Structures are given as structure tokens and as C-alpha cells.
Ligand code: ADP
């Protein structure tokens with residue numbers, strides 16, 4: 001990858017939890033690069049360290065060692081106002097959309113609160129910016145904004161969550177098992193939405209999943225994570241067609257049927 005295509009680079013990133021015999025090397029010397037406008041999937045079984053890596057990239061956790069460089073600037077230890085600036089560039093969507101919304105608040109108030117991080121232009125437009133973000137994810141603002149979370153389906157709420165992230169105009173969206181709780185048909189809608197947003201917003205996506213099938217469907221590149229390390233990486237086609245690592249082959253065996261055109 002040429003330097004001008006690089007959005008994020010990680011070198012020797014390590015996170016150790018606990019001490020002595022309770023020590024867990026959740027992330028163990030990871031090097032990786034994410035390109036501008038590209039969808040990269042991070043795939044591995046539960047416990048392989050994917051969410052810890054995601055939280056390190058989001059600056060929600062301090063690494064034990066290593067560094068994170070975003071758009072040429074070292075963000076490994078940013079705090080305070082500089083960390084809030086970083087959160088404009090890097091947004092996240094997690095597995096459980098119900099946990100992301102306040103149970104008793106209307107969707108409008110949760111989305112409006114996110115505008116505080118948004119660029120000035122979006123903030124000035126207030127309600128219009130919220131509506132535009134909902135329309136971008138295929139939700140009707142009139143019908144969605146007055147609702148409380150339990151009045152929407154999981155798929156609708158996850159799309160609202162993505163809208164909330166988009167209002168901030170991130171350059172990188174980290175989606176950690178964001179489609180895992182959704183029904184198969186809704187899942188395809190959300191995967192296609194992520195693919196569209198990458199095109200229309202020139203946003204990079206790090207798609208974190210335990211499911212190599214979804215990774216293959218969506219991603220340009222696949223990183224395979226096992227016991228805190230990246231054991232294989234390459235173009236999605238190549239990793240699936242010619243897996244080099246035994247662990248990748250075992251993940252492939254868990255995919256009942258790959259459906260590239262589905
Ligand atoms: P994944 O997202 O791939 O399922 P995680 O990053 O959640 O994996 O977890 C990787 C390992 O780190 C697991 O062994 C998990 O138990 C451990 N771990 C994650 N977070 C913590 C924590 N806050 N304290 C101690 N151990 C943790």
C-alpha cells in the first residue's frame with residue numbers, strides 16, 4: 001500500500017490483561033494497515049482478541065505496547081480534547097443496538113446528543129442533519145425519531161446506530177459484530193448499507209466478525225486473528241480461495257455455504 005492510501009497503521013500493538021498466571025495477551029504484537037475507502041474484515045473466533053483490538057483502535061483502552069498512527073499522526077496516547085477530535089474521525093457500531101440507545105429516550109434525543117461531536121456544519125443544521133443521516137440508512141425520519149428503542153426492530157435500531165455514527169462524518173467506521181444479532185435478511189440489508197456508505201462517503205470500514213462468510217461477502221481485504229495475533233491477511237478472494245493458515249481453513253469449514261452474489 002502506498003503511503004497516501006494509508007488511513008490507519010498499527011505497529012506492535014499489544015494488550016495484556018491481568019498478571020502472573022492470570023495474564024491474558026488479548027492482543028499480541030499486531031501490525032496492520034487500513035487503506036482509505038476500503039473495507040477490511042477482522043475475522044476470528046470468540047476470544048481471539050478482535051474486540052480488544054477494536055477498542056485499542058478506538059482509544060477506549062490504553063495499549064500495553066505498540067503504536068497507532070491515524071492519517072499520519074500518532075494517536076496512541078491521545079486524551080482529552082485531542083481524543084474527542086479523534087472520535088470525530090473514528091466511530092463505532094457495536095453488536096447490541098438496544099444497549100447503545102437510552103431505553104426511555106426517544107431516538108431523536110439520542111441522535112441529537114451525538115451531534116455534539118459533529119463538525120460545525122452538521123451541528124448548525126441540527127434536526128436536518130439528523131434527518132439526513134436517517135435517510136442515508138434508509139429509515140423514515142418522521143416515523144423513526146419519535147420512537148423509543150423497544151418500538152423499533154433490531155435491524156431498524158442498528159441502522160439508526162449507524163446513522164448516529166455517520167452524523168459525525170467519520171473517516172473510519174469500526175463495526176464490531178454489528179450484524180451478529182440481526183436476522184439473515186436484515187443482515188444483508190445492513191451489509192449492503194455499509195458497502196454503499198463506503199462508496200458514497202469514501203469512508204473506511206473495519207468490519208469485525210466471527211463469520212468468515214460475511215467477511216467475504218463484504219470486505220476487500222480480510223485479516224484473520226487467532227490468540228491475539230494476525231495469522232493471515234490478504235485480498236478477500238485470496239484468503240478464502242487459498243487459505244494459508246490451518247486456522248483460516250478451520251474457520252472456512254464453519255461457513256456452510258459462501259454466497260458471493262447473495
Ligand atoms: P473477541 O472479541 O475476539 O471475542 P476479546 O477481545 O473480547 O475477543 O477477548 C480476547 C481475550 O481477552 C479473551 O480471553 C477475553 O477473556 C480477554 N479479555 C477481554 N477484555 C478483558 C478485560 N477487560 N479484562 C480481562 N480480560 C479481558
Ligand code: MG
Nearest residue numbers: 050051052177
Ligand atoms: Mg468481540
